[in-house]
Every structure is written in structure tokens, then in C-alpha cells.
Amino acid sequence: MVFSDLKFIFIFLPVSVALYYIVPKKLKNYILLVGSLLFYGLGSWWQAGLLAVDTVFNYCMAGTFSAQGEAHPRRRRLLFWLTIIMNTAVLVWFKCCGAIPVGISFYTFQILAYQTDVYRGECRREDSLMRFATYLFFFPKLQEGPITRYDEVVGNFYRPICRAENLEEGFRIFALGLAYKVLLADKLAGLWRQLSVIGYDSVSTPMAWLGMAAYTLELYFDFNGYSLMAVGIGKMFGFSLPQNFLFPYSSVSVSEFYRRWHATLGTWFRDYVYIPLGGSRKGMARTIGNLLFVWLLTGLWHGMQWNFILWGISLFVLIALEKLFLRRILEKVPVLGHVYVLFVIPLTWMLFANRNPADLCTFFSRLFPFAGGGSNVYAGDWLEYGLGYAPYLLAGCLFLIPAFERFLVNTRKHRVVTTVFLAALFWISIYSIHSSAENPFMYLQF
């Protein structure tokens, strides 16, 4: 089951929310746990089983190393690192060698964060297996994040919040996220797909740039759409899940972009890898080294393939350059910064999108045809597809600007207009889901 499933939207979600609100306080968490188990289990029972085993293991390990207390610091450290290594090993094993269970990259990172916080004393160890399981299985964030810290979520387990305003706010955010995914991302995916149907060799240069723009927008609206839906659903249950996307395309540097894009992953790497390694406090050489390590890991987190490693490295190079001198220039001349980000980031996404090195080379030679033309190119292809997809491309570009999303979701003014607009978006999305084949979330494979 995914959020853009009609069965989810019209059956699972209303039923689970209604039960949560109706049921007495001490049973509410059980609704969440059972609902989340169903949500995950209906997709795949063995994956749900795996997470269950993971949950029990980590619950026990946290208890074990916590129990060592002050008396046995070395044993405590050993057990802690054993936990970290085992969790990481499981993640790496699946990413290399097996069918990757849905959400494993996300929940493993949340487990690692929890264990580290408990070890450092920043977070109280959870003594209820039920609550711990509810946290890990919690269905709004199970499949694609956001990656949370334990104390961002656990408060609601003790003090559930059931208010009508939350239902409304949450649903508004959910409706927008759904529209992003179904009306923008899924449609633009068609344009990007056309490029591989035609074959990169035979795509005209304008078409290649158009395709790159389509992929860029598709990736943003797919993942942002999912994240908004997650936040929206969380809000309906009274939870304040962190925002994953803070208008990244309004950044002036790549460094800023990655504080705004998939923000929870960025903060995870910052808090659990970069800062523990010393961050930027041990001189420039060490900083660059730390950045390289973080970005290699970030690439690998997305997939254990060469193209993700190359993607991570290319971003490292840009960020390192920015740290050395580029950022000052970009921040002084914002226009330059905006153009730079809008040009460079889509190019880096092409590393993300092409697993095959030959394809990548072909594609770049179409983008920058200095070495000559392609093979059997139809010169009017970009015009045809551009016109066909124009409404989606334009709408996509429009919603990159923060003002629109903020207006629809955040402001209290013009409530009637925004409500009618969101209702229309919601029903158009439903109609679109109903009448076309579904497109699983791109990040679901992680």
C-alpha cells in the first residue's frame, strides 16, 4: 500500500484516524501500532517480520548497554558499537545483495540515531517495547521518511493530541502532497521516460535539456509530495513530523540546497557523522576530509552502485569548492547563485538517474553536443513533447517558488479560496489515480 492508493485514501486513512480519535487514551498507541503493522504487512509480510525482529533486537540491545551504566564503560561502548555495526551490516547486506525491503534505509537510520542518543544520554531509553515498535513502524514515516529523532515523536505517545484543527491542517497538507505526486511528478515522469524510449542517441539537444528539467521536477515533486503527505497524515494524528523539503530550489549554493533538500537526511549525517568526526572545527584539511566521507556515505545510502558514489563525490567537489571560496561570491550575488543552482543541480541528478555509464556519456553528449549530433534524431521532438507537457512543466516551475506552497498551506487568509483550490486539486488527483496506471514512489526502493 502506498499513500496514493485509493484504498489507502478512502478506507485505511479515515478508518485509522477515526479509531485513533474515538478510542480511549491508553489504547490509542495500539491503533497506531496495529494500523502500521497492517500497512506494512499488507505490502510484504516478510519485510514486516524483518522490522519486527529488528525492533526486538534493538530494544534489547539498548537495554543491555544501558544496563552497564557507569560501572562498565568499556563493555557499554563495546555493546553500543556492536549494535551499530549489526544494524549497519544488515542495511548494507540488503542494499548490496538482496531485494531491498521498503523503508529499510529510513528505519535503520532512525534506529542508529536512537541508539546513539541513548548511548550519549541525550534521550531516555524507551522501556516499552510497544511504544518502541510503534515508533519504528509508524506508517506515515515508514516507507520514505522523514528521518526523525526519537524525542521528536515520542511525546505524542504519552500525550496524544486529538484536535479538529489538526485534522484539517493535516488533510490540507496531504492534499497538496498528493497533487504534487499525482498531477506533477507522475505526469512529468512520462516525459523523462520518453527519452529512454526514443533512446538517448536519437534525442535532440533541446529535448535532452527538456528531459533533464522534467526529471528534476519529477524527483522534487515525487519526494516532496510524499514527504508532505507524511507530514499531513502525521498532523492528522496530532504528530508534528519534521519537514523534509524547505524550498531547495530557492537556494543560492549547493551547500544550502542540501540543507533544504531531504533535510532530515542532511541533519542526520551532520549530527551522527560530520560533527562527531569534528565537523569544521579541526582545520580546513580535516573539514574537507569529513565532507568527503559524509558525501560518500550519502551516495552509498542511496544505492551501492557506482553512479550514486559518483553523484556523492560530485556534490562533495561542489560543496568543497563553495566552502573554500565560491560561497562568498554566490551569497554576495544571489542572482548568480540562483542561476548556478538551477544549472548545476539538474546536471548532478543525471548521475542519479543513469546507472549505466554508456547511457550517461551519451546523454551528456546530447546535452553538450560539441562532438557532433546523435543518430537518427527527429528535430521536432522537443517541440512536440514540450507543447504536450507544457502545462505540467510550467506548473512545476511555478511551485518551485516558495510563495505558492506557503499560500496554500500556511496562511490563514483567503481560507475559502485555498480550501476550494485544495479540494479541486484533491479530486483531480483522485480522478487521475483512478484513470491511469499507478507510479510507485521513486524513493520507495530505498
Add this chain to the structure above:
Amino acid sequence: MKLFLRTCPLIAITLMISFTAAVFLGAGTALAKSVPSESASAGVSSCSPPSSVPADPVVSTETSSAKECTSAASRISPPQSEAGVASEGRSADDSSEPETERNLFCASDRSYFNDALFIGDSLTEDLQKYGGLEGASFFTHVGLNIYQLFEKPQTDAKTGATLRQMLQSHRYGKIYVLLGINEMGTGTTGYFARHYSAALSVIRELQPKAILYVQSILPVAAEKSDEDPVFNNPRIRERNEALRALANGRNIFYFDLAAAFRDESGNLPQKYSGDDVHIKAKYYPLWTDYLLKNTVPSKEVVFP
């Protein structure tokens, strides 16, 4: 209620619409149950038929029936069946030879296609873009299918005309049809073949002197064929056999385009396609090449 509307307007509206929609849908399905339907459509969307571009030497083994010849030269008979019948005057309706229609094929130059019309879905649309047959005419529509061939909104992508309009306003010497992949999920093979035959009759009525070529449905790549219960090569082959039976060897010919796009296992070679179904642009010249090598010269055609 008013309070609910004021605090949760979006939810209130959604609930109201959901309730209304549910009522209508409920009434609708109750009515629809009385209408008989064909087998479930496989949700064929705007997926244009996969075009398989013949790749390599596969062409020569399968199409041994296609004789290379110039329009005036004699035909080379196939070794096994034509002993002693290597003459130009071989009658086209000599039905005693099962290989008759294929034996008629020979090579022509591009001018053969100046009065040709290609009818098809997105595969044919791509042929128009990437095939290099500038003189030919095309009637293409992404998702075109045989059941709604003559109806709006099935209009030509470039001109906006319906097929009937095109057939009524021009005279074509030959008409090539490639349809079938979009219909894989609808109806039985017999149902499909009946509708195809009916469509050919309408085309024949509007174009009494055009040679009709029924192109075989192209195979899909192995990966898709192995996994998909609807779009797989055994089913495609079954439909192609039905299409073969629609030819009469006199003025309607079965053109085994699929032969040019099959590998030894009967699948579309993976390198020809980005999505297991459509053909990549750079391989379209293989289709054109196959067309050029396998034409029926007009003197072999007999019209009623």
C-alpha cells in the same frame, strides 16, 4: 454542522463529495451490471505498440521468402517449392502453394511508398518521425486500436483528420496497418480478428484499388514477455496467426514485420528497446529497410 464546516472546511467538502460520489457510483455499477462486457481490458494506456526493429541477420533467416529483385527482373524461387516455376508470370492467386504470398515479395526503392498510407499507433508515429519515408502518408494516433479505428477522438496526430476522412479524400496505392499491441488486453483472439477483418473491409470499400498489408504484431522483449500475463510473445504469436489468416494472397497480404524484430527465442532483442515494447529511434531504419526489401509489385496484385 456549521461548526464543522468552519473548523474543517476541506474535510467537510471532501466528505460531502465522497458521499455523493459513492451514491452515484453505487447506482452506476448497479446499472452497469446489466451490460455484458468483453474480457477485462489490461489497462492499455497511451502506450504505443512496441515497434521492433529488426536487428541483424535474423532478417535473412526468417524472410527467406522475401525475394530480392528489381521490378522487372525475375523472381528467385524458394528452393523447396518452386522447382521449375521461376517465371515472372506466376499467378498471384495460385493457392496450391502455401508460401505464395511470401514468394511475391521483392525489393523496391523508396518511390514505392509515395502513394502509401501507414496506419498505426505510436510505433507507426515513430516510423513517421524516424523511418525516413518522407513521401508516404501516415494516419497515427497514440493508443490507436482496431475497435475504434474510424471513430473520434482517434484522429491523426499531425493533421487531426479521422481515418475515414483520409481514406475518402486521397487515393492510395498501398495501405500498411500495424495494430494489435494495444488490443492485447481486450477480447479474445477471435474477437480481435473479426474486428480487424471488418476494419479491412471498410478500408477496402473506401480504397478499392489499394494493396493492403497486414503487418504482424511486434514481439516484446524477454523481460516483459516472461513477466506480463497480457503482453507476452506467445499471445502475440497467437494473434499474428489469426492475422495471417486475414490475408487472401491477391490484394491483402500478411507482412511479417515481427520476423525482422525477433531473436532466436522469439523475443524483441533488448538493445532495441528502452521499455521492452517500443523501438528506439535509431533502429527504425531497420523497419524501413525491411519494408523496402519486401514489397509486392502491383502486377502481382489481383483486385476483385
